[in-house]
Amino acid sequence: MTLQLATKDGSDAGTEVGRDAPLQIKGMTVSYGQKPAVFSVDMTVPAGAMTAIIGPNGAGKSTLLKAALGILKPLAGQTLVFGRTLAESRDRIAYVPQRASVDWDFPTRVIDVVLMGLYPKLGLLGRVRASHRAAATACLSRVGMEDFATRQIGQLSGGQQQRVFLARALAQDADLYLLDEPFAGVDAATEKAIIAVLKALRDAGKTVVAVHHDLSTVPEYFDRVFLINTRKVAEGPVEEAFTIENLQAAYGGRLATAQVDQLNGTLG
Amino acid sequence: MILDALFLQLGYNATLVTIGAMLLGMAAGVGGTFLFLRKRALVSDAISHATLPGVGLAFMVMVALGGEGRNLIGLLAGAAVSAGVGLLIVNWLSTRTRLAEDAAIGAVLSVFFGFGIVLLTVIQSMNAGRQAGLEGFLLGSTAGMLRSDALIIAVSAAFTLVLVMLLRRPLTLASFDPEYAAASGQNVVRTDLAMMGLVLAVTVVGLKIVGLILIVALLIIPPVTARFWTERTDHVVLISGAVGGTAAYVGASISAALPDMPTGPIIVLVGFALFLISLLLAPKRGVLAAYLGHRRFQRRVHLRQGLLALAQGQPIYERLTLRLLRRAGWARRDGVATAEGRGRAGRALLDETRWQLIRRDPSFEAAAAHYDGLTPIERVLTPDQIAEIDARIPAPKEVTT
Numbered sequence: 026m027t028l029q030l031a032t033k034d035g036s037d038a039g040t041e042v043g044r045d046a047p048l049q050i051k052g053m054t055v056s057y058g059q060k061p062a063v064f065s066v067d068m069t070v071p072a073g074a075m076t077a078i079i080g081p082n083g084a085g086k087s088t089l090l091k092a093a094l095g096i097l098k099p100l101a102g103q104t105l106v107f108g109r110t111l112a113e114s115r116d117r118i119a120y121v122p123q124r125a126s127v128d129w130d131f132p133t134r135v136i137d138v139v140l141m142g143l144y145p146k147l148g149l150l151g152r153v154r155a156s157h158r159a160a161a162t163a164c165l166s167r168v169g170m171e172d173f174a175t176r177q178i179g180q181l182s183g184g185q186q187q188r189v190f191l192a193r194a195l196a197q198d199a200d201l202y203l204l205d206e207p208f209a210g211v212d213a214a215t216e217k218a219i220i221a222v223l224k225a226l227r228d229a230g231k232t233v234v235a236v237h238h239d240l241s242t243v244p245e246y247f248d249r250v251f252l253i254n255t256r257k258v259a260e261g262p263v264e265e266a267f268t269i270e271n272l273q274a275a276y277g278g279r280l281a282t283a284q285v286d287q288l289n290g291t292l293g
Numbered sequence: 294m295i296l297d298a299l300f301l302q303l304g305y306n307a308t309l310v311t312i313g314a315m316l317l318g319m320a321a322g323v324g325g326t327f328l329f330l331r332k333r334a335l336v337s338d339a340i341s342h343a344t345l346p347g348v349g350l351a352f353m354v355m356v357a358l359g360g361e362g363r364n365l366i367g368l369l370a371g372a373a374v375s376a377g378v379g380l381l382i383v384n385w386l387s388t389r390t391r392l393a394e395d396a397a398i399g400a401v402l403s404v405f406f407g408f409g410i411v412l413l414t415v416i417q418s419m420n421a422g423r424q425a426g427l428e429g430f431l432l433g434s435t436a437g438m439l440r441s442d443a444l445i446i447a448v449s450a451a452f453t454l455v456l457v458m459l460l461r462r463p464l465t466l467a468s469f470d471p472e473y474a475a476a477s478g479q480n481v482v483r484t485d486l487a488m489m490g491l492v493l494a495v496t497v498v499g500l501k502i503v504g505l506i507l508i509v510a511l512l513i514i515p516p517v518t519a520r521f522w523t524e525r526t527d528h529v530v531l532i533s534g535a536v537g538g539t540a541a542y543v544g545a546s547i548s549a550a551l552p553d554m555p556t557g558p559i560i561v562l563v564g565f566a567l568f569l570i571s572l573l574l575a576p577k578r579g580v581l582a583a584y585l586g587h588r589r590f591q592r593r594v595h596l597r598q599g600l601l602a603l604a605q606g607q608p609i610y611e612r613l614t615l616r617l618l619r620r621a622g623w624a625r626r627d628g629v630a631t632a633e634g635r636g637r638a639g640r641a642l643l644d645e646t647r648w649q650l651i652r653r654d655p656s657f658e659a660a661a662a663h664y665d666g667l668t669p670i671e672r673v674l675t676p677d678q679i680a681e682i683d684a685r686i687p688a689p690k691e692v693t694t
Binding site for chain 2: 091094095096111112115118120122126127128131132133134137138141144145147149150169172177182185193197203214217
């Protein structure tokens with residue numbers, strides 16, 4: 026089903042970027058009870074770009090991501106990753122969940138969390154060797170956390186916890202990175218460190234998609250935006266799709282005039 | 294007498310019970326760990342209570358077929374089937390209806406248990422039922438345990454341990470971060486079912502020794518106890534197995550040595566004693582360690598604040614601060630610094646100044662994260678870096694001694 030209601034860019038999924046796009050979502054509908062949180066959403070993410078999924082609270086940003094990954098069971102819809110089904114491409118996807126979604130008093134150390142990123146390679150019984158530890162430590166240094174390897178995860182600050190989650194995703198050595206609110210509740214230094222890592226990934230040809238809530242940093246951090254409010258509102262490069270009209274279409278009255286003025290400044 | 298029991302000197306039957314109990318305790322401790330980490334410990338209570346109707350029905354069926362109603366394998370098979378049905382109902386109620394899991398557990402637990410008691414009462418009134426001894430499944434009964442019974446327990450316990458060994462990674466991932474597990478292609482529902490299957494197996498096997506009312510203690514107390522001693526999942530599993538095995542071994546020995554002591558309850562009490570010791574004495578997470586750690590931290594904070602006050606010539610009002618400074622020989626009774634106190638105060642102020650400088654400088658962000666008001670800056674910066682910082686201190690604070 027391809028409902029092209031209210032999509033403001035005219036780009037047609039499938040022709041512009043080809044069938045082997047890193048992430049292609051078709052007709053995704055998810056509902057909690059009888060109320061759809063995401064309704065018939067199509068999304069196409071081209072390779073080697075950083076895409077922000079933005080929209081007001083409760084617009085279905087995280088839900089879209091979770092349904093695309095099969096964490097939630099959608100009512101309808103399909104995900105293709107590099108032109109293949111989800112099951113065929115799990116080893117090419119790295120997911121960074123919301124930090125608040127886990128119990129940080131869990132008995133595990135920083136290095137153990139990063140090693141979880143290697144579980145698919147280790148299999149059920151493969152021994153954790155020195156080379157695996159070295160790989161995990163290298164991922165920790167990429168996010169500036171190598172000094173914390175043997176700390177219990179509960180002793181970390183929110184920003185440090187987020188970096189450990191990112192390090193675990195790095196350990197997977199994937200091609201498509203999907204992050205759910207990676208900047209929520211983290212300090213400014215962490216935000217900078219994370220964005221540097223993500224940009225390095227993009228420059229290495231990887232694809233990054235992040236649920237994002239801070240409109241003022243969108244043009245600085247991302248190449249593309251995907252605006253959603255239960256339905257898709259717009260999708261495209263920041264210069265084209267991140268416009269006041271699209272934002273107002275997505276946020277409705279919730280976008281305060283002050284924010285609009287500020288964004289006018291950001292957008293030039 | 295108890296020593297004899299601990300060294301397995303009380304004869305064949307007592308030895309059999311003790312070893313069987315120990316294996317069961319280990320299996321329960323290991324199997325219960327992931328249940329605890331997944332925060333679904335109480336599901337085991339529903340599972341264990343849901344075994345009772347199965348035991349009763351299995352007895353009736355075996356008698357009706359003209360067989361021996363007390364056949365342990367038959368009874369346990371019945372228990373497993375009805376516990377499985379109870380588990381599926383709890384899962385169905387909590388995922389497909391608006392009932393929360395705790396309500397689903399309460400409903401299944403009480404209905405199955407009530408039905409089981411009715412069946413036992415009916416069996417009591419049957420001819421074949423008088424000597425069945427099925428009420429032994431409520432609180433466990435080790436009297437008349439056979440070699441074959443012990444063997445069943447041993448094999449099942451070993452099976453449980455192997456299964457946990459095989460599934461430790463999926464179980465860990467599903468317990469810590471189920472969303473991430475699902476995103477990396479793991480079938481979390483199936484992992485949960487495997488975990489519940491493990492618990493079900495331990496419960497059914499433990500019915501004979503501990504009984505269905507208390508088996509939940511063997512599943513929960515060991516992991517909770519183990520958690521006090523370590524911050525690593527794999528170590529929690531191992532320690533929990535050891536705690537469960539020890540509690541069951543010691544408990545079974547005590548009940549064998551003393552007349553009329555029920556095995557299951559004694560095992561649970563020994564487990565509780567181990568829990569209590571851990572709660573109080575565990576090195577990092579224990580109550581005593583937490584108290585002492587807090588006191589030590591408080592002293593260091595007071596000393597530091599006192600030194601900073603001395604360095605800046607401020608009066609010290611807090612009595613604890615003054616007492617600590619005096620005891621260290623850094624201040625006199627009237628709050629005036631001693632010679633050593635002045636030196637330390639100057640160094641504390643310099644240290645604090647350096648910290649405040651690097652905390653404002655984003656290029657020292659990693660080092661500044663270590664700031665807690667107490668750690669000397671020498672521990673996180675090299676002498677070169679400190680020299681670089683010192684160059685930025687506006688008017689060098691001369692420490693007059």
